[in-house]
Amino acid sequence: MIMHSTSSKISEPETPAEERNPLLVALGERVRALREKRALSRKAVCVAANVSERHLANLEYGTGNPSILVLSQIAGALSSSLADLVADLRTGRGRVALIGLRGAGKSTLGARLAADLGYPFVELSREVEKVAGCSVTEIHALYGAAAYRRYERRALEESIARYSEGVIATPGGIVSEPETLELLLAHCCTVWLKASPEEHMRRVVAQGDLRPMAASTEAMEDLRRILAGRTASYAKADLSVDTSGAALDASFASLRTQVRAALQLPG
Numbered sequence: 001m002i003m004h005s006t007s008s009k010i011s012e013p014e015t016p017a018e019e020r021n022p023l024l025v026a027l028g029e030r031v032r033a034l035r036e037k038r039a040l041s042r043k044a045v046c047v048a049a050n051v052s053e054r055h056l057a058n059l060e061y062g063t064g065n066p067s068i069l070v071l072s073q074i075a076g077a078l079s080s081s082l083a084d085l086v087a088d089l090r091t092g093r094g095r096v097a098l099i100g101l102r103g104a105g106k107s108t109l110g111a112r113l114a115a116d117l118g119y120p121f122v123e124l125s126r127e128v129e130k131v132a133g134c135s136v137t138e139i140h141a142l143y144g145a146a147a148y149r150r151y152e153r154r155a156l157e158e159s160i161a162r163y164s165e166g167v168i169a170t171p172g173g174i175v176s177e178p179e180t181l182e183l184l185l186a187h188c189c190t191v192w193l194k195a196s197p198e199e200h201m202r203r204v205v206a207q208g209d210l211r212p213m214a215a216s217t218e219a220m221e222d223l224r225r226i227l228a229g230r231t232a233s234y235a236k237a238d239l240s241v242d243t244s245g246a247a248l249d250a251s252f253a254s255l256r257t258q259v260r261a262a263l264q265l266p267g
Contacts, residue, residue: 022264025062030085032060032186034078048077094119094165096259097188099175099234101227103203104193105243105251106169112252113259114167122168127155153180160187175233185236189262191255192237196244197223238262 035045042060046053051070058064059074066074068082075082096113098106107123114121125136132139132151139148152174159168160183168188175181184190195203201223239258243251260267 020062021065024065027085028060028062028064029186031056031074031078034080034084035060036183036186038078040078045074045077049073094263095160095163095168095188096166096263097168097170097184097190098193099170099172099184099190099237100193100195101172101200101223101230103200104172104195105203105248106193108248109193109243109252109255110167110169113255116256117165117167117259117263117265120163120166122159122163122166124152124155124159124168124170124174127159128152128171131155131158149177149180153177153183156180156183173230175230175236181233181236185238189239189259190237191259192234192240193251193255194234194240194242194244197227199244200227 035042042053042056046056049056049070050073055064055066055070056074059066071085072082075085078084096117096119098104098110098113100106110123111121113119128139128148128151129135131154132143134142136148139151152171156168156170156174159166170184174184197220201220239262241251241255241258246254257267259265
């Protein structure tokens with residue numbers, strides 16, 4: 001096989017995850033997980049396996065249909081066997097991660113979804129506090145945003161290792177760190193809970209949250225800016241549920257239907 005290298009960034013496929021072959025999606029997740037475990041870049045694996053970066057990217061995204069020979073080459077580059085790549089592949093992910101801004105309903109809908117699925121419910125911000133040994137506010141005040149992102153990634157890694165099935169409500173800014181977002185996308189069925197800026201603000205205030213973003217006279221402008229800056233990252237989620245103007249029951253029904261279909265669970 002001739003290797004075609006490229007230095008340009010390879011974009012993700014336009015085909016939604018739920019429309020891809022479940023077995024190929026599961027295979028892609030296995031390959032990506034092994035590569036990340038070995039701390040190898042795609043380029044390094046491609047050079048060792050003598051395959052193109054596009055070929056490997058398609059495989060990891062679940063859109064490629066590689067031959068046994070190519071899989072064997074990739075397995076060797078990952079210091080693994082072919083059996084490591086294909087044995088006991090699951091056709092559905094057992095972890096669901098909810099992403100979106102504060103006020104999206106991640107905690108409320110997440111807890112309800114976990115109960116419906118019979119899965120553990122994980123508030124990742126609480127796991128961050130356990131890892132750091134102090135509150136989120138104290139982490140930012142004492143160590144800064146960069147340290148918080150490190151604790152956040154570690155908490156996510158530990159949650160993924162601990163729970164093969166679960167519903168994870170993530171902090172709104174988790175998508176700000178590309179590597180953490182990639183980890184989330186690789187190991188969870190991700191759902192973007194969407195809402196308008198006005199809806200986000202209304203919910204935050206209704207919860208009695210008068211932190212600076214909610215109390216500032218420039219709050220709406222700040223909120224719109226934050227949402228605009230994160231929209232492209234949120235849009236990488238496997239699924240999305242728009243909760244704007246929707247009653248809780250209606251939002252949950254949409255979330256439940258989509259998640260059960262994605263996990264190949266009976267409705």
